[in-house]
Amino acid sequence: MKPAALFGVLAIALCAVFIAELALGPVPIAPGEVWAALCPGAAAADQNALIITAIRLPRAVLAALVGAILAISGAAMQGLFRNPLADPSLIGVTAGASLGASLAIVFGGALAGALGLTIVSIGAFIGAVLAVLLVYALATRGARTSVTTMLLAGIAIGALAGSATSLLEFSASNEMLRRISLWQMGGLDGATWARAGLLAGVAVPVVAGLILLAPALNALLLGESEARHLGFAVDTIKTALIGLVALGVGVSVALAGAIVFVGLVVPHIVRLVIGPDHRLVLPGAALAGAVLLLGADVAARLLVAPAELPVGLLTALVGAPFFILLLRGSRDYAL
Template identity: 75%
Template sequence: MKPRLLIVMLCVLLAAAFMAELAFGAVRLPIGQVVAALFHFHDRVDQTALIVNAIRLPRALLTALVGAILAISGAAMQGLFRNPLADPSLIGVTAGASAGASLAIVFGGALAGFAGLSLVALAAFAGGAAAVVLVYALATRATGTSVATMLLAGIAISALAGSLTSLLEFYASNDMLRRISLWQMGGLEGANWPRVGLIAVAAAAVLAGLPARARALNALLLGESEARHLGFAVDRTKTVLIVLVAFGVGISVALAGAIAFVGLVVPHIVRLAIGPDHRTLLPASALAGAVLLLAADTLARVVVAPAELPVGLLTALLGAPFFIVLLRGTRDYAL
């Protein structure tokens, strides 16, 4: 498929998924009323306007930006590790965030947070950042940063953080254990405008910074030595990529919990559709990630309405079988 055609299709799907997120839920709203509420066609503030502008619009924006960040970060990590089965969790950010959130829930989850964020969200971001710093420190030597060592260090730190989370779950009360489990399933029900503002800052950095390194990622597909011969600062590129991915994914996980498979499945599918050129792969992955998470969150809110499923649980339930089928039908896994 031509990259431009795919991007146009994804833009159309994004608009449709965004409107569906605003229209569907425990209370279903006609599209006409949603549009009127968004653009203030009526002077009075009615129930529809409150539902759309105060509840669903911040959630839709948060969902789209989280999906875009996770997907474009996954595409960048697959390029950096030169492995189409890589995802952002390989650098330890998700496991570290889970450990940080578990610590906050067990030892002070009821305490106040800061700037509209709960203590759990702040601790999750701190845990994810700490894990990435450890992974990067273990992989960095005087001669540079080894991608292979970073991968192994990420596995080790993720296992360590996972064991800490399991230990906390063992000693947690039933209420605490339920809160930890729900956080690990991912959820967007806590969306509000301060959180949208925070994720918008992260999205601006990630969605601008990663595509700016597209040519360097293309060169890295040939190997680090070849990329250096082509004039790219390989070590600096790796550092910038890790910092951007850790920042974006750390904030996303802190605000929405652990959402599985978006950073793995989306860029893999987009790569199969348009090829490995990161100049188009990165923006297309961001659009596809936003579409996928908006669709998943809409489905999560209507399938058991008026209750809702954790969106991370739904992405895992749908993503894992689809990815298995995709792998079974694909013979060449090279980038």
């Protein structure tokens, strides 16, 4: 498929699922009412306008931003590690966030913090950042950062954080254990304008920064030595990539919990469709990630209505089998 066609399809799909996110739910709202609620001066039923502007619109914005950040971060990690099976969790960010959130649930409760965030969200972000810093420190010798060592360190730190989280779960009360489990499944039910605004402030520099690094990622596909010969400061680029991914994914996971497979499946599909050029893959992954998570959130609200499935659980249930089918159909695929 030509890149222009893909971007056109993704733009139309994004508009469609965004409207569906606003219109569908336990209280169905007609598209006309959605339009009236979004347009200043248009007449809309007070209840429907309140549902859209106070509940569904910040949730839709948060879902789109989380999906875009996870997907573009996954594409960047696949380029950095030169492996189509890489995703942001390889640098320990998800495992660290899970440990931080579990510590906050067990020892800190859910006290309100700044900007309406909870102690759990703050703990998750701190855990994610500390895990990435530890992985980066282990992989760095002098001014050089080894991608292979970073991968191995990420696996080790992820296993260590996972074990510590399991230990906390073993000692937690039933209520705490349920809260930890629900957080690990991911969810957007706590969306507010404060959270959406915070993530938007993070998403803009993260997405823009990663897209600006697309030529460097293309050069890294040739190998680090070749990239240096082409004039790229490879170690500086690695640091920038890890920093941007850690910031974006850390904040996303802190606000929405652990939502898996978006950072793995979406870049893989986009790369299969339009090729390995990161100048196209990165923005394409961001758009596709937003579409996927918005669609998954709509499905999560409708499948067991009036109850709601955790959106991370749904992405895992759908993403894993779909990814297996992709692998079976593209065995010779490589970056």
